[in-house]
Amino acid sequence: MRRKVTPYNLTFEPILLKELCVDCGISQSRIGKELDLSRPLINLALNRNYLPRECSNFKPKVEAIIRNDKKAMKWLIERKLKVEDIWTTLGKELRNQTPAGTGAKTWNTRHQPVMVPGDPEKLIIKEEVEMLSQEVMKYFKIFRNPFIDDIQKDSDIFMSEEHRYIEAAMIDAARHGGFLAVIGEVGSGKSVMRRRVVEQLKRDGDVIVIFPQMIDKTRVNAASICDAIVMDLSEQRPAMRLEAKTRQVHRLLLERAKQGFRSALIIEEAHDLHTNTLKYLKRFYELEDGYRKLLGIILVGQTELKNLLDETRHIDMREVIRRIQTAEIKGLNGNTKDYLVLKFKRIGAKVEDIFEEDAFAAFSRRLTTMDRQNRTVSHAYPLIVNNYAVRAMNMAYELGMPKVTEGIVMKIESSESL
Incomplete structure (x- = not known):
């Protein structure tokens, strides 16, 4: 049939x-x-x-x-x-x-912009680095692009007072079983700061860093976190069942604590985590040896993570939100000149030979917008400042100007709006 x-x-x-x-x-x-x-x-x-x-x-x-x-x-x-x-x-x-996303509510939350630009046509937001031509570098008498492969050691990293505070908060969370979310825009320096903190912890030798390697963070769950902890704390094979994995994790954390080590779980791209996974992290955070927390947790993510941790949008997440400390990386406004001084110094150049003094204030004006509460917000993140500086140098060369001026910075055309 x-x-x-x-x-x-x-x-x-x-x-x-x-x-x-x-x-x-x-x-x-x-x-x-x-x-x-x-x-x-x-x-x-x-x-x-x-x-x-x-x-x-x-x-x-x-x-x-x-x-x-x-x-x-x-x-x-x-x-x-x-x-x-x-x-x-x-x-x-x-x-x-x-x-x-996970449903319409979460989808809308993940993709809702945190800030409203004051003048989006005046902002260049590019994830890739703008390029300096060989002619432009010759014109300004520099031999390397100061923004390419620009971090080789700790002294190459610009650290404002705010950056140092966040760095200290990350180290404290790792050492003392804290629960911290570090939030910043694309190009704000989150990954650089994470690497700096991890290197510091390795040098000190008292904290074992657990760093899940799964590329697609939307697929991270309780089981995969258990696997990462087991593999980074030991040479053991992770157990097959979740109950066995959980017991294995608790046992390993206790063993490392008795040996004098602290354990810290660091997750990048945390804005892609499922809300259920964030709830599971709270359970990991609650693992204890008496009154002592066994695991510090540091989440590093873009501004969508801030929305995920907004209790007014995710009331079901309140048990996590009320326990997690947040630290947001702001823009460089007020430190733009110092940042560029460091970048050009490392290639043997003086920033004052390339930029007029009024150009730095112009950078700050171009990269400042207003949020929904009518408060000024700096978008002067390292990657964006790099792009502006390169574009301004290219324009100065095209115009035959000996230095980048305020007028040149204000005339830079935006290729992408916020």
Whole structure:
């Protein structure tokens, strides 16, 4: 007897639309609601290239949804794709993928900007470093780009009073079983500070640093944290079951504490952690030997982490939020000149030979915005200051100016807005 053909008998062949939805946070429920279709039918369309009979002009209507979604259109443009390409068949690696975030509330929280720019057209926000041409370096009589491969030792790191405070807070949390979140924008120096703290702890030799290596932090869970602790504290193989893993972790932490060592768990890209994982971290934090905490925890992440730790948005996270201390890395405003002095000094150049004094104040003005409470906010993070300085030097060369002036800094064109 021939088996009746149904949509569920169709071959599993996810289409490009599914990858787009996963990356851009477009849920199947949202598409179904806009088209007045059930979620299972949308699931069949994404995973088996099935066109629901219940909706005439299904493809044009879905394409209209995508065209009205700015994030989705940006996703397509970045990949040089057209809207019509969303029906292309993909491989099976997307079988269990869900949209980034965990539900609409978390998705919106993760992607809500913390600051509102005062004048976004005057900000250059680039994750990659701007380049100085050989002609520009020759023009200013420097032999190296001061912002490329610029940290070789501790003395190459600019540390303001605020940076030193956060560094001390991280070391204290590692040594005394604290629970700390270090938050900063892209390019604010979070990873540099983390490396500096880890090197300091290694030199002191009294703290064992546990550093989970999983690249995709959205997949970090209680079991993987247990595995990281076991592997970094011993040569043992992690147990298979979670209960056995937990007992193994507790036993190893007790053993290292009796040997005179403290243990510190440091997680980078912590803004990608699932809210359930943050709750599990509280359980790890509560592991004790009498009154003594066995594990210090330091989370390092972008400003989305600040939103995740906002009790007004995540009331179910209050038991974690009320126990965690936060330290936010601010911009360099007030220290911009000192920062650039250090960068040029390490390549044997004097900053005053390249920049006029009024240029430093101009950098601060260009990189200051207002937040929702009408308070001034500095965006003068190291990476952004580097980009501004390079672009200003390039413009000074093009204009034939001997130094970068206030006027040049104010005329820099933005390639990306905040």
